[in-house]
Structure formats: C-alpha cells, structure tokens
Amino acid sequence: MQSKFKRILFGGDYNPNQWPKEVWAQDMAYFKDAHINSATINVFSWAKIQPSENEYDFTELDEIVDMLSNENYDIVMATSTAALPAWMVKKYPETMSTDYEGRRHKFGARHNFCPNSLVYQKYAKTLATELAKRYSGNKNISVWHINNEYGGYCYCDNCQKQFRVWLKDKYKTIDAVNDAWNTEFWGHTFYDWDEIVVPNELSEEAWDGMTSFAGISTDYRRFYSDSMLNCYKLERDAVKAIIPDALVTTNLMGTFKGLDYFKWAKEMDIVSWDNYPAYDTPWSMVAMTHDLMRGLKDEPFMLMEQTPSQQNWQHYNSLKRPGQMRAQSYQTIAHGADTIQFFQLRRSKGGCEKFHGAVIAHVGTNDTRVFRETAQLGRELESFGTRTLGTRNKSDVGIIFDWDNYWALEYTSGPTRDLKYVDQIHHYYEYFYNKNISVDMIPVDGDFSKYKVIAAPVLYMVKEGMKEKLEQFVKNGGTLITTFMSGIVDQSDNVHLGGYPGPLREMAGVWVEEIDALAPEQSNTVSFSDGKEYKCNLLCDLMHPEGAEVLATYESDFYAGMPAVTKNSYGKGHVYYVATQLEAAGLARVLDEATDEVSVSGVIAEETGLEITCRESENTRFYFVMNFTDEKQALPASLAGKVDLITGETAKEGDMMNKWDVKILQEAL
Ligand SMILES: [Zn+2]
Incomplete structure (x- = not known):
C-alpha cells in the first residue's frame, strides 16, 4: 500500500521552549549529525500559547515551526491539551478530574482533565482551531497529534450525568438497564435514571477493587472510552474543518486497559503508539503489542515514542545495552512501523522526566554512546529511502483481542484472581512468535475469512453475532482454538445459560460442567494419547465430550481421566478446546497439530532462536x-x-x- 509518508520519519518529541535560544541552533546541528528529519512539538505548551482565557500567543511556537521548516523537517504538531493551564483550574475547578475515591483533584500533574467538562471541551476545541488556523499553510506539518496518551479516569458529577445520558441512549428504558445489569441481585433495582451513580470505591466497587455488578462497571469502561474518544473527535474535527486533508493521530499505549483502541482506530487516520517495555518484558510481548497496534487498522503505524536508552517511571530503569535500541527499532519496523521517534530529543533539566533518556544528554554534546547509536540508526534508515515504507505483514493466523473481554474478564469475581487477560493472549502468541509464524491481532468484528487459524483464548464474553461469525469461519474450513473461560457471558456480563461454553458449545463439541481454580502452589498433569505428560495449572475445566475427540486427559484429582484438550470437526473445519493453562511445551504440542493440518508455517522452514x-x-x-x-x-x-x-x-x-x-x-x- 501507499505509505502515508515520503520517508521514514526519524526524530521525536522536542521541547525547545524549555531551553534558551542559544541551545536551539546547537540542537539543529546535532540533529543533522544524527540524520533526524522529524520533530514532535507543542505537546505540553497550553500554558504558554494560551496564557489567559482570551489571549493566544504563538510567538515562540512560530519561531520553532520556522526553524524546523527551514531545515525541511516533517513536523508532528501536537495540540497541547493533555495538561491544563493553571488559570483554567483556578477559574473552573470542575475541569479537573475526580478520582476513584471521589476526591476532586487540584491543579497539578497531567492527564488531569474531566473529559465531560464542557469548559474543558470548549477550550480544547478552540485551541485546536486556533492552531490549525495559524499553521494551515505550512507544508512541513505532516501529522496532527491530538492531546497525548489519553488516559486517566474521572468519577465527577459531570461524568455521572453524562453516564446517564449514555445509558439512556443505549438502553432506552430503565427496565432495560435493570434487565441488562440483573439488578434483582441484591435488590439494586433502579426506579429512575438519577438513581444511577458512577461505579467507584464509594459505590459498586467498594470491596478490594472488585465490583458487585460487572455489567455496570463494564458499561462505565465503555462510556469512559467513548467520553475520551469524544474529546479526541472534537479536536480532530476542529483541525479538519480548517485543513481537510490533515493526517490526524493520537499516541496510544499498546495493551493499555482504559480505552477500546479498536473503536478509537476507526477515528484515526494513522495509528501511533509509545513503546516502553521494562527490562524484563519478553520480546514476544513487545512483538505482540506491535502486532496489536498494526492490527487496529490493519495498516502500518507510527512509533511515536520510545526512549533512546532509559526510562524514568519504571521501578528499575535499566540502560538499553549497546545495540539494543537499534535492534528494538528494527523489530518495530519489522512488525509494521513506518516511523521511529523518540521521547525525547533533549533531556529535561527538571521535572519528573529529568532522568528519562534523550538523544542529547545533560552533558549537552553529541559525544555520547546514545547519540552515536542514534546517529548510526538514522544513517541506516535514511539509506533505505522509501523501500520499506507501506510494505505489509501477511498472516495466516489471527488472534482475537477485545477490550470488552479484557474489562469483563478482569471484573469477574471468581473463579481465580490470577487470571490476566493480556497474559493469556500472550501465552498463545508466544508459541507463534517462537516458530516465526506471522500473526495478526484482530478484533471480534474483523474479517475472519483471511485466516486459516484463529486463536480466541479466554473468549469470556461472546457478544451478539459472534457465535454465528465464528461458526461460519469454522464451517468454511477454518481452525478455531479456544480455551477455558470462554463463551461464559453475553455483552452485559450475564451468563449464557444452558451449560458452558454457551454459544461455543455446539461447535466445540464439549460441555463444561464445572471450573476448578488451582492455587499458585497447585498443579495437575495432562496426558496425551501417546503417554506424553505436561503440567497444567490456574484453572481446570471439568468437561464432557459431546462429539469432540479427546486429545488429552487430566492425570490426577477426582477429575482424573476427564478431557483436558479436545478437537471437534465442525463443517469443513475444526475447533480445539484447551480446558486448562498448559505449560508451554504442552500448548506447543496442541498448536503444532492445529497448524500442521492446515499448512500454517513459519516464514522459513528451519527452527531458529532468531x-x-x-x-x-x-x-x-x-x-x-x-x-x-x-x-x-x-x-x-x-x-x-x-x-x-x-x-x-x-x-x-x-x-x-x-x-x-x-x-x-x-x-x-
Ligand atoms: Zn468527570
């Protein structure tokens, strides 16, 4: 496909506004040495460009834009709306968010706004409009970057009022709300809309981070994601009203739980994201997250941020070892990136990010290891020209990732607290990664027909229409792999009655009667027909085959001999059901069979650690x-x-x- 860029954007966040002018010229010379061709500016400058309610001052930003334009940079222009200016909080305290414990926050920090504050919305939209008007004629602005790392949470009265409006729109009647949330339970029946309150520590989530009503809590997640998305759209539309062909994005954060990124991506011209693995994050997890970001639009993406070396906000902010940043950058491109951008280009003098790595360190010169490694990468990327831009990753395997499932699964009270959605997805991804089998991370409403194999681990919430879609895929010859804790509830977190795995029961050819939770010190063993044995733990479904072939059984406990892995023929395809958390070798055995029979293979035939x-x-x-x-x-x-x-x-x-x-x-x- 045609890339959205004319070259690989190489650069990152640049805040010359934090530095005296004499530093700027020196920076530009150093950046040229590093083959930097792009800068992201104006990310946190609201206080400077709008010093009071009715006053805008673009003097300094004009100079920065001119300086970068004169050097033919690709400018990524941010809108500065992710941290409120002090004057706004003083005059309109309701623009600040209210936390989980119900406390309205005072001025400070960032990502601190209430997305449902009409005052915030008005000023954010106006600022985006003013910026678009000011710079509409500048051809060096390649990307408009709305806000920054949308996140945070708010439980204020504005949000509560708006939540009721959102619910009315979704459910139409209060009876439908009661029905969806099963409020007969504990007698939580609502008589009127204004009795509904936000689910936080003061209400339904009063016990140890758990919720009494996952239906309410999941709906609040959906509502909140929509509220933030509404803020993004207000600014995007403001920019596009002035510059209709603007390329608009906002930087996402991988598997961040708070926002339904598949829904967001539909509103974005290109996905961009910030990659900050910890020192012990598996490389397969980093690869999976890149694939997820590519999968949001099924298109190449931007790497908006990574650190050239160190982070500052993790527990242990290790240096990237010599060569690591370069290898990590190429991994990013390998999985679909068309840009490599850093946070940041010059290291801050003060504030909490003064220890966050940057291309130019506090010493202020280009004579550092990190600078030399950056320059080497810049030189290499420049030499590729447009060769890799817009190229595609092709996959026979899709893994379903779904934010509704993420939220609902982790809200469940029982059967275990150790069940983590992203870890379960990664457990399956890791097999394909180790075999160098390309994977697309796909949404529940994606095009399943493109794939030979679809893995849907812990598909706990099977929403309307999914049963038919998955059945169609398998009937047409596809292989579906699913697991314990699948097919349990509908979109409102009410159980699909009639036996687990509910809507998947017929195609999987199994009935799960009970689910046993194993404590961390407990395990069971699974034995295959050839006698090979593998450990399993976490959860064990006790299930009965209903037409499925039994591939493996439990070895111990009162359910010894019951099926632990099954395979069912359905139409022209197959459904594998893995009833427990298998150790990697055991899972590999199941997935080897599932992939071999439909000729899914790695990008090369050999096994390798590369x-x-x-x-x-x-x-x-x-x-x-x-x-x-x-x-x-x-x-x-x-x-x-x-x-x-x-x-x-x-x-x-x-x-x-x-x-x-x-x-x-x-x-x-
Ligand atoms: Zn709020």
Whole structure:
C-alpha cells in the first residue's frame, strides 16, 4: 500500500521552549549529525500559547515551526491539551478530574482533565482551531497529534450525568438497564435514571477493587472510552474543518486497559503508539503489542515514542545495552512501523522526566554512546529511502483481542484472581512468535475469512453475532482454538445459560460442567494419547465430550481421566478446546497439530532462536532477522544468498549473529 509518508520519519518529541535560544541552533546541528528529519512539538505548551482565557500567543511556537521548516523537517504538531493551564483550574475547578475515591483533584500533574467538562471541551476545541488556523499553510506539518496518551479516569458529577445520558441512549428504558445489569441481585433495582451513580470505591466497587455488578462497571469502561474518544473527535474535527486533508493521530499505549483502541482506530487516520517495555518484558510481548497496534487498522503505524536508552517511571530503569535500541527499532519496523521517534530529543533539566533518556544528554554534546547509536540508526534508515515504507505483514493466523473481554474478564469475581487477560493472549502468541509464524491481532468484528487459524483464548464474553461469525469461519474450513473461560457471558456480563461454553458449545463439541481454580502452589498433569505428560495449572475445566475427540486427559484429582484438550470437526473445519493453562511445551504440542493440518508455517522452514519477521512490497519480501537471545545464533541456510538492505552484503549460511544483531534480507517476489 501507499505509505502515508515520503520517508521514514526519524526524530521525536522536542521541547525547545524549555531551553534558551542559544541551545536551539546547537540542537539543529546535532540533529543533522544524527540524520533526524522529524520533530514532535507543542505537546505540553497550553500554558504558554494560551496564557489567559482570551489571549493566544504563538510567538515562540512560530519561531520553532520556522526553524524546523527551514531545515525541511516533517513536523508532528501536537495540540497541547493533555495538561491544563493553571488559570483554567483556578477559574473552573470542575475541569479537573475526580478520582476513584471521589476526591476532586487540584491543579497539578497531567492527564488531569474531566473529559465531560464542557469548559474543558470548549477550550480544547478552540485551541485546536486556533492552531490549525495559524499553521494551515505550512507544508512541513505532516501529522496532527491530538492531546497525548489519553488516559486517566474521572468519577465527577459531570461524568455521572453524562453516564446517564449514555445509558439512556443505549438502553432506552430503565427496565432495560435493570434487565441488562440483573439488578434483582441484591435488590439494586433502579426506579429512575438519577438513581444511577458512577461505579467507584464509594459505590459498586467498594470491596478490594472488585465490583458487585460487572455489567455496570463494564458499561462505565465503555462510556469512559467513548467520553475520551469524544474529546479526541472534537479536536480532530476542529483541525479538519480548517485543513481537510490533515493526517490526524493520537499516541496510544499498546495493551493499555482504559480505552477500546479498536473503536478509537476507526477515528484515526494513522495509528501511533509509545513503546516502553521494562527490562524484563519478553520480546514476544513487545512483538505482540506491535502486532496489536498494526492490527487496529490493519495498516502500518507510527512509533511515536520510545526512549533512546532509559526510562524514568519504571521501578528499575535499566540502560538499553549497546545495540539494543537499534535492534528494538528494527523489530518495530519489522512488525509494521513506518516511523521511529523518540521521547525525547533533549533531556529535561527538571521535572519528573529529568532522568528519562534523550538523544542529547545533560552533558549537552553529541559525544555520547546514545547519540552515536542514534546517529548510526538514522544513517541506516535514511539509506533505505522509501523501500520499506507501506510494505505489509501477511498472516495466516489471527488472534482475537477485545477490550470488552479484557474489562469483563478482569471484573469477574471468581473463579481465580490470577487470571490476566493480556497474559493469556500472550501465552498463545508466544508459541507463534517462537516458530516465526506471522500473526495478526484482530478484533471480534474483523474479517475472519483471511485466516486459516484463529486463536480466541479466554473468549469470556461472546457478544451478539459472534457465535454465528465464528461458526461460519469454522464451517468454511477454518481452525478455531479456544480455551477455558470462554463463551461464559453475553455483552452485559450475564451468563449464557444452558451449560458452558454457551454459544461455543455446539461447535466445540464439549460441555463444561464445572471450573476448578488451582492455587499458585497447585498443579495437575495432562496426558496425551501417546503417554506424553505436561503440567497444567490456574484453572481446570471439568468437561464432557459431546462429539469432540479427546486429545488429552487430566492425570490426577477426582477429575482424573476427564478431557483436558479436545478437537471437534465442525463443517469443513475444526475447533480445539484447551480446558486448562498448559505449560508451554504442552500448548506447543496442541498448536503444532492445529497448524500442521492446515499448512500454517513459519516464514522459513528451519527452527531458529532468531526472530524473523517479514514485510512485503509488490516485488520484494524483507526478512527482518534479529537476535534477541543471549547466545550467538547461526543464520539458517534458507536465508543464504540474500542481500542485506543495511550493509549491501550477501548473507551466508552459518553467519553468526550476536545478541542485538540485525539483518534485513531481501527476496525478489
Ligand atoms: Zn468527570
């Protein structure tokens, strides 16, 4: 596809407004050395560009825009609305958010606004309009970046009023609300809309972070995601009213729980996101999150932020080791990025991000390891020109990711508190990652027909229409893999009666009678027909086959001999049901069978410890080959003879790759 960019954007957040003018010219010279061609500006400048209610001052921003435009930068123009100016909070305290404990916050921090404050909305929209008017003629502004990392939560009276409006729109009658939330339970019946209050620690979520009514709590999540999205749309529409062809985004945060990013992506021209793995985050998790961000629109995305080395807000902010930032950047491109941008270009002098890594460190020169590594990457990316831009990742496997499921599953009271949605999805993703099988992360309303295999781990909430969609996929020859805690509830978190896994029961060919929760120190064993045994833990479904073939059974406890893994033929396809959390080797065995029988394979035939991910243009396949392991890895034979895009050298079988080494090998199509 056509990329949205003319070159790989390489740069990041730049805040010259925090520095005296004499620093600016020096920065521009250093950035040129690093092959930086893009800057994200005006992210937190509301107080400066609107110093009072009726006054705008773009003097300094004009100078910054001119400076960058003169050097032909791709400018990413943010709208500055993620931190309120002090004058606004003083005059309109209701613009600040109210927390989970019901306390209205005072001036301070960021991401601190109430999305349902009409005052906030008015001033944010007006600011976006003023910025768009001011810079509409500037051809160097490539992207409009609304707000920043939308997040936070609010439980104020404004939000409560608006929640009732949202509910009226969704349910029409109070009886329908009572029905959806099953309020006969504990006699929580509502007689009138104004009896509904926000679910926080003062109401339904009064016990240890759990909720008494997952229906209410899940609806509040949906409402809140919509409220934030409404703020985004107000600003986006303000920009587009002045600049109709503006490319508009906001930076997302991977598997962040608060917002339904699939719904958001429909309103964004391009997805962008901020990648901040911790020192111990598995590389497969980072890869999965990139795939999720690509999957939001099924298109290449922007990496809006990563640190050149260190973070400041994690528990242990390790340095990126020599070569790590470069390898991590190539992994990002491998999974679909068309930009590499940093937070930030010059390290802050004060404030909580003074220890956050930057291209230019506090020493203020270009003579640092981090600068040299940045410059090397910049030089390499510049040399590729447009070759990788707009190229696509192709997958036979889809894994369903769904924010409604994320929320509802983690709101459930029982059967275990250790069930974490993202970890369960990753458990399955990791198998495909280790085999270098390309995966798309897909929404429940995605096009399933593109895939041979769809994995739907812990598909707890099966909403209206999903049963039919999944059945159609399997009937047409698809393979569906699903697990324990699937098919349990409908979109309002009410149980699908008539036996688990509810709407999936017929196609899976099993009936789950009971669900046992295992404490961390407990486990069971699963035995396959050839006698091979694997550990399992967390949850164990006690189930009866209803036509499904039993692939493995439990070995111990009173349910020894009952099925633990089954496979059912349904139409032209198959449904695998994995009734417990299997250790990785056991899960691999099931997934090997499921993928082999429909000829799903890795991007190369050989097994390897290297990560190999492909992007394709019309005429070239690019193999991104990366070593994220601690051991040297030999280049597999099937990649020999291909030319490395980075060095121009021809790869040879057995070429040794050290940790963090990268090759981009090209194959004509
Ligand atoms: Zn609010």
